[in-house]
Amino acid sequence: MSGRRAALFDIDGTLVDSVYTHVAAWRDAFADNDLTLPHWEIHRRIGKDGGILVSELVEIADGDTGSDDLESRLSDAHDRFYSERSEGLTVLPGARDLVREAQRLGMVVVLATSAPDHELDLLRRLLDVDDLVDAVTSGADVETAKPDSTIVGIALDRAGVEAADAVMIGDATWDFVAASDRGVPGVGVLTGGVGRGELLQAGAGAVFRDAAEVIASGILGSGDRR
């Protein structure tokens, strides 16, 4: 173990304003297959493992458990619609500064996403913080993504720190379900459109408006008091 602390960053909705783009892409993917889904049912599942997400949504839209073929067509359509909208993606205010702040504090910086590799490439190009990043995880690292906590375990391994010396910064309930399962403290942001109450209930220890407010709070540095 390195004796250092680590910041585990979720990307979608935490550093990049992509949650609503995913919602729109899934809605269109279902419509493309003659299925109607309320937007909010999609929204609350963003950040969840893609396979689980699509199965749950098919059950809501179709009233049954769907088929592998339908789920595969929906995932492909989502990827196509998301890609079409990707030019409109923007980095969230203060996001790069927050990553820089973690590095300045001497923390090991990990992009702890389970986004598939083709999305991750896009997000990293947009974020442009690779020089500040020590390790990265992606969907390719695990069979099942959040809320399964395996991805958090891998992030801790790659950072070389114990759970109690890390902090997960995320915007989705799934981030904190996964982090809590491994004993990693969580800091939530509202930038994915999920409410404070839901994030606290899922296990976030503190919730801030956005990355800028996380920096201002000084909470990342507070572990230095150990």
Next chain:
Amino acid sequence: MSGRRAALFDIDGTLVDSVYTHVAAWRDAFADNDLTLPHWEIHRRIGKDGGILVSELVEIADGDTGSDDLESRLSDAHDRFYSERSEGLTVLPGARDLVREAQRLGMVVVLATSAPDHELDLLRRLLDVDDLVDAVTSGADVETAKPDSTIVGIALDRAGVEAADAVMIGDATWDFVAASDRGVPGVGVLTGGVGRGELLQAGAGAVFRDAAEVIASGILGSGDRR
């Protein structure tokens, strides 16, 4: 006073799945004017008076209070982008049944929205429940829409019932801030993508997943026990 009870229905996000469409239309309207806005900042303001909404968003995006000219261009652009997307609007599951249930219970049924008339026309055509509706409000009835409670007062007047004999069914915090101000009990639904915690905090007395769950709860009929 009629001696009857009344159901005051918000439309956007409560009966029609239009909140995310409004978010996308505002995001595009700002982008069209070279301004970037995080989606979540728009989302949490949907259902709020349009003039206040655009002023607050301009302040976030532009760092100043904007100008009447800019705000007017943004509103026009929103209307254009919203209209372009309006073919994709859908009625929320159970929404028509909920309106029918209110009528079946002998309640005065009011569509208590402050959407502008051109949006309201579209929503009413889509909803197709005019035969069940006793009264309607719109943005044209008031200078300032929710969270200002004037629109709730007008809805009560048109229904001819006292505040305590009415219930506001809505999806946005602004619905319950306005209803609470007039002493109208609130029933929240999650279909606008706003969390349970936020709705309760804004004054909703109970929160359900969606219209179907409101019907199943029997809460609309519970006032009959008086």
